[in-house]
Amino acid sequence: MMNNKYFFILGNNPALSLIEILAVAQQQQIMIKLIDYFDYVLLVQMDQEFDFSILGGSIKFGTLLDGSEQYDWSIVESILQRQIIENQKFNFGFSYYFDEQKKIKQWQKECEKNSLHWKKLLAQQGQSARLVSSRETELSSIIVSKEKLLIGGCELLLICRKNKFYYGITKQVQDWRDFGQRDYGKPQVDATSGMLPPKLARLMINLAQLPKEQALFDPFCGSGVLLLEAMTMGYQKILGSDISQKAVTDSKKNYQWYQQQHPELQCQVQINSTDATTLPKELVSEKIGAVVTEPYLGPAWKTRPTFSRIQQVQKELQNLYCAFFSSLNQITLPGTKLVMVWPVFRLGQQILLTYQPHLINNRQWQVVDYSQELNNFGIFGISNFIYSRPDQVVGRQIITFCKQ
Ligand SMILES: C[S@@+](CC[C@H](N)C(=O)[O-])C[C@H]1O[C@@H](n2cnc3c(N)ncnc32)[C@H](O)[C@@H]1O
Structure with missing residues (x-):
């Protein structure tokens, strides 16, 4: 049974990132089926959890939630709501991966406006939350880990491809510290x-x-x-x-x-x-x-x-x-x-x-x-x-x- 849907955000050389994912899946005997692929975004179904930390060519990995035919803040809100751990400050942020760049701005504006309103409602209920944003339309893996979006927080991916919207929650990002240490720290x-x-x-x-x-x-x-x-x-x-x-x-x-x-x-x-x-x-x-x-x-x-x-x-x-x-x-x-x-x-x-x-x-x-x-x-x-x-x-x- 292949019920589990995932996304990979690929590195700067996506062709290589793709063949690496296929090679690892084959070696680990994971059944992998394509849902969609464009630019740096790969959406798949897999029958087992994938060990993302083994990869060199991908930047982010996470679970893919149901899609919708149009932008729907209520879906975004309910996803975020489920990620909150009570009595713990909730840091959250969005990354937008669209096949048409020009559509991003409108979504980003909508999402940020709704987020600020939602944050106020949370505050009234005694839940503190912070929206982590960046000048880019995507949060870097450095921001995602430094701002603690992986543990007790959430990076929500808003993916749009051919007018179909997907939502993703990042579970892991590339270990940039470790790679950096080996790249620049060796004697x-x-x-x-x-x-x-x-x-x-x-x-x-x-x-x-x-x-x-x-x-x-x-x-x-x-x-x-x-x-x-x-x-x-x-x-x-x-x-x-x-x-x-x-x-x-x-x-x-x-x-x-x-x-x-x-x-x-x-x-x-x-x-x-x-x-x-x-x-x-x-x-x-x-x-x-x-x-x-x-x-x-x-x-x-x-x-x-x-x-x-x-x-x-x-x-x-x-x-x-x-x-x-x-x-x-x-x-x-x-x-x-x-x-x-x-x-x-x-x-x-x-x-x-x-x-x-x-x-x-x-x-x-x-x-x-x-x-x-x-x-x-x-x-x-x-x-x-x-x-x-x-x-x-x-x-x-x-x-x-x-x-x-
Ligand atoms: C591009 S460098 C390899 C760099 C290595 N991948 C790294 O990241 O440190 C190529 C190496 O090939 C070595 N080399 C050149 N001709 C060689 C040969 N005939 N046999 C073995 N090594 C050779 C050079 O001394 C050099 O260290």
């Missing part, structure tokens, strides 16, 4: 080689769908963002390597720093200095279940590169990655997943992909077709899984391969 950073955002690292690990007792390997580990993220997720055997001795030392320091703060995390971590194009054959005995990696993505661009310079770098990178695939073939068994970043270069309006299917022997490494998976789920027209910001020269295309 060793390497701004020159570039660092993977921990949220993306987590998302990539989730795409690998690796059971916790199997070994995870990052052969271009840099300062160890993926290794750290795997630790936080409860992986018990984590291997990392890098050609640079400095990167190996940085990764070790970062791992020790995190381990000191979280002695409860029991895992075996090995970090070595190794060239990923000549991985030692003995690694096969480690029975690596998944390789999750962000390889070298080319030089740090101080100025906008020319088209021919990008092409030259792409060629060099393709050679490196092909040599890495040959080496990986020797140490992996059928069924091993490889989740890998491929650089994407932005030149004005043009997007230049480095990944080309012919580069990889597809009899040995089959690409997971996320576009097809989304079609099967009921979402069409998404074929690019790229993590990037418009101002970046280099974006990250995420591709998952499965060893045949």
Whole structure:
């Protein structure tokens, strides 16, 4: 029976957030059925509770209540009323997610006006309440947790799609403190080689769908963002390597720093200095279940590169990655997943992909077709899984391969 309706508010790269949710649901054997999807909003039915805290690519999660055909304050009021805990101050706020932005203002005005009136009535009954608002039409996850809307309060989502209204109550938001601590608080950073955002690292690990007792390997580990993220997720055997001795030392320091703060995390971590194009054959005995990696993505661009310079770098990178695939073939068994970043270069309006299917022997490494998976789920027209910001020269295309 699938009675339980939920919403997910997706991160800045919704295509990636969607495939992460599907991968986790599949791994946890959760039946998930699409209700609706637009922009950053995913509405679903699921037969079990979803462990939202495991995700890297989504911002908010909560229960979805019955919809209505038009704006109806009495529904909003009765939802809020049910959230009040007697004799406790009630903080509440609204976030609006509409497929047509221009309709938001009118709703927002109505809702705030009605809220103020309702607050006065509550005060007359001895119940204190506070409306938490923001200049944006959505409350950020920082506001939601800092203003205590999750415990003893309420963030009510007002969602409008094709003139149908949905109401949602936020149950969890992304743990921005924890991600922030790993992103900015670790002792060793390497701004020159570039660092993977921990949220993306987590998302990539989730795409690998690796059971916790199997070994995870990052052969271009840099300062160890993926290794750290795997630790936080409860992986018990984590291997990392890098050609640079400095990167190996940085990764070790970062791992020790995190381990000191979280002695409860029991895992075996090995970090070595190794060239990923000549991985030692003995690694096969480690029975690596998944390789999750962000390889070298080319030089740090101080100025906008020319088209021919990008092409030259792409060629060099393709050679490196092909040599890495040959080496990986020797140490992996059928069924091993490889989740890998491929650089994407932005030149004005043009997007230049480095990944080309012919580069990889597809009899040995089959690409997971996320576009097809989304079609099967009921979402069409998404074929690019790229993590990037418009101002970046280099974006990250995420591709998952499965060893045949
Ligand atoms: C983009 S960085 C990885 C950053 C890492 N994901 C992080 O967040 O810290 C790429 C890394 O690949 C390493 N590298 C370059 N060529 C390599 C090779 N042939 N074998 C192994 N590592 C290599 C570099 O030393 C660098 O640390």
